[in-house]
Amino acid sequence: MAVVTHAAPAPAERPTILTWLSTTDHKRIGLLYLTASFLFFLFGGLLALVIRSELAVPGLQLVDEEGYNQLFTMHGTIMMLLFATPAAAGLANYLIPLQVGAADMVFPRLNALSFWLFLFGGLIVLSGYLTASGPADVGWTGYAPNSRLPYSTTIGTDLWIVGLALTGVASILGAINFVSTIYTRRAPGMSMLRLPVFAWTILVMSALILFSFPALTGALVMLLLDRRFGAAFFDPSQGGSEILWQHLFWFFGHPEVYIVALPFFGVISEIIPVFSRKPIFGYRFLVLATILIGAYSFTVWAHHMFTTGAVSGPFFSIATFIIAVPTGIKFFNWIGTIWGGRLSFDVPMLWAIGFLYLFLTGGLTGVILGSPPLDFALHDTYYVVAHFHGVLVGGSVFALFGALYFWFPKMTGRRLSERLGKMHFWSWLAGFSLTFFVQYQLGASGMARRYADYPADAGWTGMNLLSTAGSYLLGLGTIPFLVAVVLALRRPADQPADPWEANSLEWATSSPPPHHNFTSIPPIRSERPVFDARMAARAGPEVTPS
C-alpha cells in the first residue's frame, strides 16, 4: 500500500533576528525573499499611486517634472527588478527542494548569499531617496544618453547602477542553485518528465537568467565607467553608441519579461489542476511550450527598438509573432484542464481565472505591437503602458497572489481567510480593469507616457480620472490581504499536510515542513505523486501476488 508519511510538524521555535540573518534553510530564505519583495512591492505601489494622483487632472499638483521622472524610474525598477523577479525566486526557493524531494538546495550558503546581495542591492537602489538630489531619474530602462552625464547628474543614478548590478549577480547565483538542485537533487523516481510544471518553469527561468543577466550587468558596469571614469561606451561623439545600450539592455530585458512570467505560468499550472480535479492537460506540450518560450525569448529583444530605425523590422516582427504560439499552447493547456473539470472556486482558483483573463488581453495587445507600422504609431504611448501592465500585473501579480493563497497553508500551517481573499480578488480585478483598460484608448488617442502633465483640452481628463480611481481601488484592495495575513498569523497552526488535495511532492510533508523537509517520500510514478499516494491509500492495501 502506498502511504504518504507526513513528517511531524516543525517544533514551534521562536526565531530571533539572528536566526533570520544566519539561516541557510531554503524555506526561511524563500520567506525572506517573499517578504522583502512584497515590501518593495508596497513601496512601488505607493509610488504608482502618486503617479496616478499627479495625472488625475491636468496641471502639476504634487511633484515637479524631475520628481515625476524619479517616480516612474523607481516605480518601474522596483516592480520589475526588486519585486517580480525576486518574488518568483522566493517561491522557487521555498518550493523547489520540496517539489523535487530534496532536503535543501544544492548550495545552501550560496542561496543565502543570493538573498543578501539582492536585499543590499535593492536598498542601495532605494538609498537614492536619502541623497540631496534624489533617486535615479532615467527610467527603468536607463536609456543613454538620458543616463549619461551631464543628462543625469543625480548621485541616485550611480546608486541605481551599483544596486542593480548587485541584484543581477544575486539572480545569477540563485539561478545556478536552482538549475543544480533540479538536475541533481531529484528524488528517486522523479525523472525530468515527472517534474512538476512549476519546477520546469523555474528551470527554464534559471537558464534565461544565466544567459541574459550578464548582458545587463555588463551594460551597467559600462555605464558606470562612462559616468565615473570617463569611458565612452555610449557616447557617439567619442566613438561609442547609444543604440548599443538599447541592444544590451533589451537582450536582457525581453528574456526578463519571461523570467518574470514563466514561474507564474508554473504557478497557474499547479493551481488549475487542483481546483479542476483533473491532471494538467497535455503535460508534455506544456513543458515543450515552456522550453520554446525560453528559447524564442532570445530572438525578440529588438522589437522594443523598432522606432530607432537601426534594427530589422521583418526579423523581429516575425520572431515576435512566433513567440505567441507557445504561449497560446499554454492557454489551450489551461483551458483544456478546466474543460469538463469538477471546478471549485476557492480563492487561489479565482486568482488563476483572473490571470487567464488579464494575461490574455495583455498578451494579445502585445502581438499588435509586434507589427512595426502599428508600433511606430503606438510606441511610448499609454497603449504600451496598458499592454505591459496587463502582462506583468495580470501575469505576475495575480498569479503571485494566487500562489500566496495556495501555498500559505504549507508555508505557515495556517489558511488565509476566504472572505477577505474574495474581497481582495474582486477589488483587484475591478481596479485593474478600471486603471488600465482606459489607458489603451488614451494611448491610441496619442497620450505619451513619462510626461508629468497633459493639455487640458486634449480630451483625456475623464479617462485619466477613471484610471486614477482604479489605481486607488487597487491600493485599497490590498488591505484585505494584509489583514488576512495578520489574522492568520495570530492563529495557531492547524492545517494538515495537504489541505487542498493537491498533486506535487511538497504536499506530502507537514505544514509547515520540518527543517529537513521530509521524513519519507512517497513512490514517484507520475508527475502527481501525492495524488497517486492518496488514491492508493483510498483503494486500500494492494494484493501482492505470491
Next chain:
Amino acid sequence: MSRLLRAVWSGHPQETRFFLIIAAWAGALGLIYWVGTAEAAGTLLLAGLALASGAMTAWLVAGRPRRRPPSPAEVASTSQPEKDERRPGAPDTSGGGTAGVDRPFLDEEGRIPDATLAPFAVGLGFALMALGPVFGLAPVTLGVVALAWGAASWFGAAREELEALDGTDAPTPSRVERDADR
C-alpha cells in the same frame, strides 16, 4: 540518430549537453540574424552567447574524462528491472537526480549546513565594496573587512563539513564525481 547521439554523449554530464544546446541555438540564431539583417550589434550578442556557451561546453568536455563503458557484469549488477518485471509496489528508483537520495531525512547532520553569518557578511562586504566608485575608499575598506571575515568563516565551515562527511557514506561532491567516473 539517437544511437549516434547516445554514443557521442555517453559519459558526459548533463550540463555539457545543456551548454552545447544553448551554444548551438545561439549560433544558429546568430547566423540567421546576420544573413537576414547584417546588423552587427545583435549578431555580436548572439555570437557572444554561442561562443561563451561553446567555451563552457569545451571546458566541461576537456576537464572531465569520459567514463569507460560499463562491463556486462556491471550492467547486470546495476541495471533496473524492466517496468513489467517489477514487483507491484516496489519503488521506482529510475530517473532521479545524479546524487542519489538527498540526505538527510531525519538525520539533519551532513548536507544541511549549520546556521552561519558568513553569507550575510560576504553579501554586506560586496555591497559596501560596490559603493566604492560612488563614495570612495571608506565603504571599500569596511567591505573588505566584512568580506574577509565572511569568506574565512564560510570556507572554514565548508572544510569542516567535508572532513566530517569523509567517514560516512553520504554523497559528497567528490564522491559523486568519483562514482560517476568509475
